[in-house]
Amino acid sequence: MSNRIYRFFIGRYGVDDLYYFNLIVYLMLFICNIFLQSTIILVLEGIIVLVTFCRALSKNIVRRRKENNFYLKIKNNILKFFILLSKRFKDRHTHMYKKCRYCKTTLRLPLKKGNHTVKCPNCQKRFDVKCRRDEKIKVEVIKKKGLKGS
Ligand SMILES: [Zn+2]
Incomplete structure (x- = not known):
């Protein structure tokens, strides 16, 4: 049984920065939806979970890396902006x-x-x-x- 599970995960993409970011977004939406009780947010949560796990189990590693690099580029630009802003203030x-x-x-x-x-x-x-x-x-x-x- 464990051999089958092991073989299933061979060649799969796995976890990256975008995976953790999606989980954080999912958790934030989940907490918001406890109070809001919105169907739209519930559907959005489902889509995020589906996309996140499909990415982690995907065998198209090149494409998943491109998506992750795109995410990291945006994240770094936002971080640079706020670091420069704090330097300017100081x-x-x-x-x-x-x-x-x-x-x-x-x-x-x-x-x-x-x-x-x-x-x-x-x-x-x-x-x-x-x-x-x-x-x-x-x-x-x-x-x-x-x-x-x-
Ligand atoms: Zn110049």
Whole structure:
């Protein structure tokens, strides 16, 4: 019996990142549907489970890898966007972010008031950048201890 099961799984695609993503989406829909009781969401859950298990048991490994790579590409682009957003927020007082006019690469430049010529490290072309504000100097406020009593 176990030999038959073993032979069934030989050459099958198996589990990948997209498989786990589908399971997470399924679980989120399942939890939402406990409260909403929607037939549409129930059908959607069924489709997701069916597609997920069909992918895992598929023998067309090349196509499943392409689907997974497509998913990973989208996921990485979304992650990059949020990482850049958090960096911009952290550097907002010391640096500015400008896109290169020619290759659309995002450049991180120090804040210095005035007009500057910037050379893009990616495409080696020069372009003008205007900066309206200067670097904010963080002023640390040291609390002075008040005199207590006398
Ligand atoms: Zn460039």
